Amino acid sequence: MSTATIVKLPPQETARLPKRSYLNNEYGLKSWLLTGDHKRIAILYLISITFFFFIGGAMAGLIRLELLTPQSDLMATDTYNKVFSMHGIIMVFLFLVPSVPATIGNFLIPIMVGAKDLAFPKINLLSWYLYIFAGIFTLAALILGGVDTGWTFTTPLSTHYLNTHVITAGLGIFIAGFSSIFTGLNFIVTIHRMRAPGMTWFRLPLFVWSHYAASILMVLGTPVLAITLVLVILERAIGIGVFDPVKGGDPLLFQHLFWFYSHPAVYIMILPGMGVISEVISTFSRKRVFGYTAVAFSSVAIAVFGFFVWAHHMFIMGVSNYSALVFSLLTMLVAVPSAIKIFNWAATLYKGSITFETPMLYAFGFMGLFTIGGLTGVFLGSLGMDIHLTETYFIVAHFHFVMVGGMLMAYLSGIHFWWPKMTGRMYPEALSKLAALTTFIGFNLTFFPQFILGYLGMPRRYAAYPPEFQVLNVLSTAGATVLGVGYLLPMIYMTWSLKYGKIAGSNPWQATGLEWQIQSPPLTENFVETPIVDHEAYDYEWLASQTEHEVQTVG
Amino acid sequence: MDSQAIATQPGVHDAHAEHEHAPHLRHHFESVEQQREASSFGMWLFLLTEIMFFGGLFTAYLIYRNWYYPAFVVGSHQLSIFLGTLNTAVLICSSFTMAMGVHASELRKRKELVGWLVATFVLGCVFLGIKAVEYHEKWEKHHVPGLNFSVQDFTHPTDAEEKPLPMDMAQKTQVYFSLYFAMTGMHALHMIIGVSILLILIVQAWGGMYTQGHMTTIENFGLYWHFVDIVWIFLFPLLYLISRHQ
Numbered sequence: 001m002s003t004a005t006i007v008k009l010p011p012q013e014t015a016r017l018p019k020r021s022y023l024n025n026e027y028g029l030k031s032w033l034l035t036g037d038h039k040r041i042a043i044l045y046l047i048s049i050t051f052f053f054f055i056g057g058a059m060a061g062l063i064r065l066e067l068l069t070p071q072s073d074l075m076a077t078d079t080y081n082k083v084f085s086m087h088g089i090i091m092v093f094l095f096l097v098p099s100v101p102a103t104i105g106n107f108l109i110p111i112m113v114g115a116k117d118l119a120f121p122k123i124n125l126l127s128w129y130l131y132i133f134a135g136i137f138t139l140a141a142l143i144l145g146g147v148d149t150g151w152t153f154t155t156p157l158s159t160h161y162l163n164t165h166v167i168t169a170g171l172g173i174f175i176a177g178f179s180s181i182f183t184g185l186n187f188i189v190t191i192h193r194m195r196a197p198g199m200t201w202f203r204l205p206l207f208v209w210s211h212y213a214a215s216i217l218m219v220l221g222t223p224v225l226a227i228t229l230v231l232v233i234l235e236r237a238i239g240i241g242v243f244d245p246v247k248g249g250d251p252l253l254f255q256h257l258f259w260f261y262s263h264p265a266v267y268i269m270i271l272p273g274m275g276v277i278s279e280v281i282s283t284f285s286r287k288r289v290f291g292y293t294a295v296a297f298s299s300v301a302i303a304v305f306g307f308f309v310w311a312h313h314m315f316i317m318g319v320s321n322y323s324a325l326v327f328s329l330l331t332m333l334v335a336v337p338s339a340i341k342i343f344n345w346a347a348t349l350y351k352g353s354i355t356f357e358t359p360m361l362y363a364f365g366f367m368g369l370f371t372i373g374g375l376t377g378v379f380l381g382s383l384g385m386d387i388h389l390t391e392t393y394f395i396v397a398h399f400h401f402v403m404v405g406g407m408l409m410a411y412l413s414g415i416h417f418w419w420p421k422m423t424g425r426m427y428p429e430a431l432s433k434l435a436a437l438t439t440f441i442g443f444n445l446t447f448f449p450q451f452i453l454g455y456l457g458m459p460r461r462y463a464a465y466p467p468e469f470q471v472l473n474v475l476s477t478a479g480a481t482v483l484g485v486g487y488l489l490p491m492i493y494m495t496w497s498l499k500y501g502k503i504a505g506s507n508p509w510q511a512t513g514l515e516w517q518i519q520s521p522p523l524t525e526n527f528v529e530t531p532i533v534d535h536e537a538y539d540y541e542w543l544a545s546q547t548e549h550e551v552q553t554v555g
Numbered sequence: 556m557d558s559q560a561i562a563t564q565p566g567v568h569d570a571h572a573e574h575e576h577a578p579h580l581r582h583h584f585e586s587v588e589q590q591r592e593a594s595s596f597g598m599w600l601f602l603l604t605e606i607m608f609f610g611g612l613f614t615a616y617l618i619y620r621n622w623y624y625p626a627f628v629v630g631s632h633q634l635s636i637f638l639g640t641l642n643t644a645v646l647i648c649s650s651f652t653m654a655m656g657v658h659a660s661e662l663r664k665r666k667e668l669v670g671w672l673v674a675t676f677v678l679g680c681v682f683l684g685i686k687a688v689e690y691h692e693k694w695e696k697h698h699v700p701g702l703n704f705s706v707q708d709f710t711h712p713t714d715a716e717e718k719p720l721p722m723d724m725a726q727k728t729q730v731y732f733s734l735y736f737a738m739t740g741m742h743a744l745h746m747i748i749g750v751s752i753l754l755i756l757i758v759q760a761w762g763g764m765y766t767q768g769h770m771t772t773i774e775n776f777g778l779y780w781h782f783v784d785i786v787w788i789f790l791f792p793l794l795y796l797i798s799r800h801q
Contacts (some may be wrong), residue, residue, distance in 0.1 A: 239701025248727035
């Protein structure tokens, strides 16, 4: 590994943070809670999703501890059911869905398109408050005694057979859905209507393209989840019969409606992460992303195809063989745009001047783990294999490779990459590289054994298992411990860096995005005057000519 | 390089001149025009999410109506076609008064605007009142699935012209009524939200807020109101008019 680095920090003895920035133009709790500034709302989101990430993570820790031994000894089996249900609900709806879009996306989309703010700042703030209400409902469900439906709320289990707080949790997710709808709506309008002069669609950073695609999914998919949850709640509360077989309803319809949202939701989670990876890969190999147009359109293609594959979650639930065949084919199809992205990133690396900064390490982690996660998705999309593997640990490993190995790596990559922009300070380099490595090792140790467990037939969602599976489960639990350390480290050193980190200056990575041409942390209005864009995205020659006769403007 | 791209964006500097003169222009927009386009685009997108929201219910309706057609027919015959038609007329009228309100706002006529908005508000309330009467009637007839339901009317109809349904199909009328309450209930919820917003708009319009050139809010609310109206235009035939010629 070369020790070459592109990091260019201002001389630390003389460097100062800008006098005026979004962080210090107003003080006090009220100036944060009533803010319309997209950057402050992003910080609010960052704090709240970190909180829920660690609650969800604690649940994961409990699950792995219970699975250390074949018997259910740490907790009763119904407690175990509640713990994995809450883990899923919190991680999916309160962490993964808002993770990159609501924090990094919220912070960057307006700056990347050259605008002063998102189109609807008040709706943006409202979306954060909705998120908080959703969080309160979910926590209430947890504290009052939990939910044990799994995160999928499968009927008639959720409507008839359980005595837990399904309604409270369901309302929480309903509200979280509107938070995500408003974020998506804001992004779409901002990207359409707020671009700076000269910022054409094909000059947009790929980060913006992938958020655009994810926003389409949020806006079109989430309302279907909302109405489905309303029907479940009505069925549970007053006993209407849309999903109740006794009254003529069909539980399979619930599955269709639920997965019509929840499969696209997978792409809501992963697409913004892919946007982060495009930025990071380009910056640290000093090359324009190979096949820019293909990568941009593959995001949109994922969004479009993503709407037509939902029934692959239902192959064993009694859908007709013919529709299963069609959905299987369509599922194979969605692998194509994802592969286009991976190949184009690989081609971007080819002959690039690669440096191994922390965000890049996470990005490499993403590429490897997401590829494994994606390919095992193809296993599960093929009809015969799916019958064998579904509802086993294979599927658990598969979606954790995509969601944790893919999305969480991308999220951490993005947080490290834009941390200097958000706070004006660098994180500690050596420690963060250690954290990236720890996360990667811990992740593989946790989830790779689960592929084998699943292939051997260990079913998911049980607190106990046959003793012959214990060795692999112990490995997995050991890995989870390492992974936990990998997540705690950034939490600690990022907080530390807020006060003690090196001053980053406006463009520590020598990156080309509009966000790197302004001071760090940015002004409340982002730009001193509206930028006029006259260059393509990822144009490093433009950047070089720019820095030759650079005038530093600090507000 | 590509100077075309810059030329397509109308002059930034002209927009700045406008800055000083438009009190409703929020700071992060370049021009009044951009602000208007953004909010109306946002409203259309929101209506798209609403279509998807009701879409889930319409899908369920489509499937169950195909499966349980006889149950849907007898269920539908229990609804009052008179009240349904009356409500349809009330809503169409309210859409007209709303459109006239938007027109008055464009012409900057304050009193007319308030008048039309009040008319819309009253018609909205009339709709909700009639809906409440219908719901009450369903309760009296034991047609509320889950809370108060009996298949008596369908297995032993009082009306001699109606053919009695076999027990298992009669049970399926619960799906029809579940959908009836879910769909009209969601629609009524949208109406309640609508009339609540109308109240605020009426107070603001009285203060002259929407008759000085800034009318995006009125326009957007108009879109919402028409959308809720259109949902009803679909609900009415689907729920009330199944096989009425028999």
